[in-house]
Amino acid sequence: MLQGKVLVAQGGGPTAVINQSMVGVALEARRFSAVTNVYGARHGVRGIVNEDFVDLSQETAENLEAVAATPCAALGSTRDKPDLPYCQNILNVLKAHGIGTFFYIGGNDSSDTLRIVAEEARKAKYALTCIHIPKTIDNDLMVNDHTPGFGSAARFVASAFAGIDLDNEALTGVYVGVIMGRHAGFLTAASALARRYPGAGPHLIYLPERVFDTNKFLADVKRVNDQYKRCVIAVSEGIHDADGTPIISKLAGPNVERDAHGNVQLSGTGALADLLTDKIKNDLKIKRVRGDTFGYLQRSFLGCVSDSDQREAREVGSKAVQFAAFGKGDGTVTMHRIGNYAIDYRFTKLEEVAGKTKVMDDSMIASNSCDVTEAFLNYCRPLVGSTMPVATRLRSNPVAKILAK
């Protein structure tokens, strides 16, 4: 049953399409006449405990559609990871406001929060339905074929590397691009979609699913640079050594910043790219070595969005409302690939997604540990959208030399 007040919130890192899911919830919920209000919590669960709500029922459909097409979390987000007392606070506020259905758009941390809140509601015999809506550029949620947000971020990374590779071909050298993803390499792997012609980059791709060995890395770079007189490299920010120590913290020493979970700060600093480019310069004696850290651009850039990602993010929001309306109980909406290529939305227990992390399957990673397979390319291609631009080269029509024969 869907009636009274429903609440929607957004958690974790923003994506290009998280607002599509929020608007999907708002517009679909507004269709049910028993729903009196659709509330939005500002800055995720923190907005709930602070009773910081806005009434989305008073938004025009026109403005909601424009917000849906805008990247990042319009309601605001949070990095708070609620413990049990925090979750009990959430429940108290939901009860005080008479909220019967709570939609939380987020990753595996957000689904775990929802799992605890749902449990506390059952214990307190408060009639609450908790539905998780998947979202993450990391693409690391269990059960799901892929997650809303990933396709657009993958499109950004592929578009960036397509351009970078042309740039590197025009002014040759070695280039290192560092991409988000602490545990899962999907986003870094998406750089491979940039390759159209034989010999195009990225020539080397390093994923957190494989141990990073600096000596092998340098040998790989030397081999590619000897062959092509240039080398374009995609590196995940989460690369680590055999002990699991992030390469960046081996460099940064004790001053490295850690978050509430004790994780080393990987984004918002150029340190890893600078470390790797220095290593290549010093050890391989290559002169022109450049590094970029893609940073926040890859998850928020205005105007770089996958149309299929947009549609799916919207639909997963609408579907969440329908699952709530037709009495499925607490759970998460999961995305399943059928045929070639369509998506089926199913209702899955929170426990199957909550707090777990999916990484790339071995079949997607090349045996040399520095590339992806055709299986990954086929998996990823439909996700970046139908309007992905392509880069075109001149054909080779060489003119015979006259002076230097």
Add this chain to the structure above:
Amino acid sequence: MLQGKVLVAQGGGPTAVINQSMVGVALEARRFSAVTNVYGARHGVRGIVNEDFVDLSQETAENLEAVAATPCAALGSTRDKPDLPYCQNILNVLKAHGIGTFFYIGGNDSSDTLRIVAEEARKAKYALTCIHIPKTIDNDLMVNDHTPGFGSAARFVASAFAGIDLDNEALTGVYVGVIMGRHAGFLTAASALARRYPGAGPHLIYLPERVFDTNKFLADVKRVNDQYKRCVIAVSEGIHDADGTPIISKLAGPNVERDAHGNVQLSGTGALADLLTDKIKNDLKIKRVRGDTFGYLQRSFLGCVSDSDQREAREVGSKAVQFAAFGKGDGTVTMHRIGNYAIDYRFTKLEEVAGKTKVMDDSMIASNSCDVTEAFLNYCRPLVGSTMPVATRLRSNPVAKILAK
């Protein structure tokens, strides 16, 4: 007169539309029946002295159009800055191949090379017409209202900051984005086009046209952060102290990389962003401080292009061929703004552009030295194209608190 063999080459840093100009030259030159071949030099002037030519006459119009829509220099580029003997070598090769017209697409260095080659040709009584075609994301060519390549790069920077500002609003903190531009701040200033709503970022913009004072910078950041509980900052890579010393080299010490001109390496390293974010963290005791260096993405990203920039870059190439065909002699094509908004192409002497640098006019820079004026916004707005996306916020419909009254 346009007859026999014509040559086109691309120099300096790639842009999103430099291929439009190259294709404009090729397709327009192919219309003249007296033209036997259109050659392209691989990697700019270095391709000339190496006799590394391709015959663009053998390219299909279909492939040329696809290349035109592709960012970066399809012929390859170079950072070589030819001296007199190098220019005499260029002339020898042009003579050997019987090339009568040489189109060079590039910035102020490229136009200076062309000036020397043209002078040597006159001395040698070799009938050569040298036409410079403007190109640079830095927008720093004299005489021109703006240069092809700038509009698309400005669109990238504005799109990036529009997204970054939403991201920063969703997960608050201080953000520093470092943008290309050693002497001219146009590209950094374009970040201001990201602002749509009152209070939107970038809140602070630091240009190389003004002395960078670290104490004032910290006071600015504190003031904005106190007011908005967040702060988004755009910084030019070329910021320097009162003596003209780049801020980055004050940090980097003797190990800093320098190019052939003795300039400090500014791009392809995250050092400046990391320096500034560390300073803010340590001196202002603000916890969440993030920095990105936009790096090569801002000049090569596939799919981020201004439609007006595309059209103008194409036309400036076509116009160069027409100026050559109708006997104007050596010179450069310059772009002049007329009405609101149209572009007039004129023929200008190489000396007026060659080796000179234009910077932002004082009227474009706010009196507080950390923002731009309305005059700059009006100047820049038509350049980023007609299809620039906009970011939309939710409207404010707050819900009354129940528990915390």
